[in-house]
Amino acid sequence: MEKVSSWLKKGVTYSDVAVYLPTEDTWIAGDLPLEKQMKWAWGAYEQRYTYLPEELKGWRPLWINGDFLKKANYKDGRLTIGDLSFSSVYVDVKYMDIEALERIAELAGKGFTVCMKQIPAEPGLNESKINYQALLNKLGKMKNVKSSWSQMAKSAPLISGTEKFDYWCRSSEKGLTIFFANPRAQHLTFPLEYGQSLNSKKETYPIEINYKGKKIPVTLEFNPYQSLLLNIDKANRISFIDISFIPKTPVYQLRIKSGRDLWEAEIPKK
Numbered sequence: 001m002e003k004v005s006s007w008l009k010k011g012v013t014y015s016d017v018a019v020y021l022p023t024e025d026t027w028i029a030g031d032l033p034l035e036k037q038m039k040w041a042w043g044a045y046e047q048r049y050t051y052l053p054e055e056l057k058g059w060r061p062l063w064i065n066g067d068f069l070k071k072a073n074y075k076d077g078r079l080t081i082g083d084l085s086f087s088s089v090y091v092d093v094k095y096m097d098i099e100a101l102e103r104i105a106e107l108a109g110k111g112f113t114v115c116m117k118q119i120p121a122e123p124g125l126n127e128s129k130i131n132y133q134a135l136l137n138k139l140g141k142m143k144n145v146k147s148s149w150s151q152m153a154k155s156a157p158l159i160s161g162t163e164k165f166d167y168w169c170r171s172s173e174k175g176l177t178i179f180f181a182n183p184r185a186q187h188l189t190f191p192l193e194y195g196q197s198l199n200s201k202k203e204t205y206p207i208e209i210n211y212k213g214k215k216i217p218v219t220l221e222f223n224p225y226q227s228l229l230l231n232i233d234k235a236n237r238i239s240f241i242d243i244s245f246i247p248k249t250p251v252y253q254l255r256i257k258s259g260r261d262l263w264e265a266e267i268p269k270k
Contacts, residue, residue: 004179004229004243011172012083015062016158017090019052020104023065024095024123026050037265038190055149056090058157060169064089066100074110088154092117098128098135105135114145115152156215161207165222175233176211180220182227191261195250199224211236 029044031037041048052061062084064072072081079086091104091114101120108114116139122132139145146152159167165183169176183203202223209216209232216236220228229241260266 003241004227007177007229007231007241008168008170008179010177011170011174013062014158014169014171014176015060015084016087016155017056017059017061018064018068018079018086018088019056019061020089020091020093020096020100021047021063021065022050022093022095024097024120025093028095028123034265034267038263039265040263042265053090053092053149057162057166058159059154060158060167061090062086066097066103069100069103069107074107074112077111079107079112088113088115088152090115090117090149091120093120094118095123096120098122098130098132101132101135102130105139108139108142108145111144113152113154114139114142115149116145116147117149156210158211159207159209161205164203164205165220175231176209178209178230178232180222180228180230182222182225185227191255191263193253193255195252197225198250198252 023045026044026047031042032044032049036049052063064086068081072079074080077087079089089104089107089112096104101122104114119136122128158169159178164186166181166186168179168181170178183205184197184199202221204222205220207218207220209218211232212234214236216232216238218230218238222228223244225247226244229243231239231241233239
C-alpha cells in the first residue's frame with residue numbers, strides 16, 4: 001500500500017467527465033429504507049448508496065457539486081478548477097437547485113457539452129424569482145445539450161474494457177500512472193464475510209488505453225489477490241510496476257445470520 005500510494009501522489013488526478021452529485025435528491029429523500037439503514041447511518045444525505053454511472057467508467061468520472069460549478073472556469077472547451085479539467089458534465093438528478101441550473105445553462109450557452117439524463121424539478125416549497133422552466137427550455141434548445149450519453153459528441157474513453165474492475169489514474173509531465181484494482185474488489189458491500197477474498201484463479205482482460213491520440217492495447221493479468229500498477233511514458237512505452245503482495249491463504253467462513261446484527265437499525269415496534 002505504501003508503494004502504491006507513493007506512485008499515486010505523483011502528478012494530478014485524471015478525469016474527463018464531471019458528474020453532478022445528487023445532493024438535492026438525497027436531501028429530499030430523507031430516511032433510507034430500513035433495510036439499508038445502520039445504527040450509525042440512517043439518512044440518504046450521507047450518499048452511502050450513491051454510485052457513479054457505469055456507462056462513464058472508461059472516462060474516469062469525478063463528482064462535482066453546485067459550489068464547484070460556481071468556482072470553475074470555462075476556457076477552450078473545458079471546465080477547469082485547480083488541477084481538474086473536464087470536457088463535459090453529466091447530470092442525472094430529480095432535483096437541482098436554481099443556482100446550479102443557472103450555471104449549467106450559462107456554461108452550455110458558452111459551448112460546454114452537457115448530458116441531461118432527465119429533466120430536474122426545483123426543490124423546496126418557495127419558487128425562485130427566476131423562471132425555472134424557462135432555464136430548462138433554454139437548455140433543451142441547445143445542440144450541445146443531449147439527453148443520453150450515446151448522443152454526446154465526446155472523445156474516446158481513456159480506457160476501454162474495464163467493465164470487470166475499477167481503476168484510478170494520475171497524469172504528470174512524464175506520462176500516466178494507472179492503478180487497476182483486483183476484479184474481486186469491485187462492488188464490495190457491507191457486511192463482509194471472513195475470507196471472502198479466497199481465490200485461486202488468474203483473470204486476464206484485454207484493454208485499450210487512449211493516450212495522446214494513440215490506442216495502446218494492453219493485456220492485464222490479475223493473479224489471485226493481486227492488483228496492478230502500470231506506467232505509460234510520453235513515448236507510449238508501457239511498464240508494470242511490481243506491487244505484488246502475497247497474503248496468507250484466507251480461510252473462508254460462511255456468514256451465518258441469526259437474529260439482527262449489532263450494526264443493523266432497529267425495527268420500529270408497531
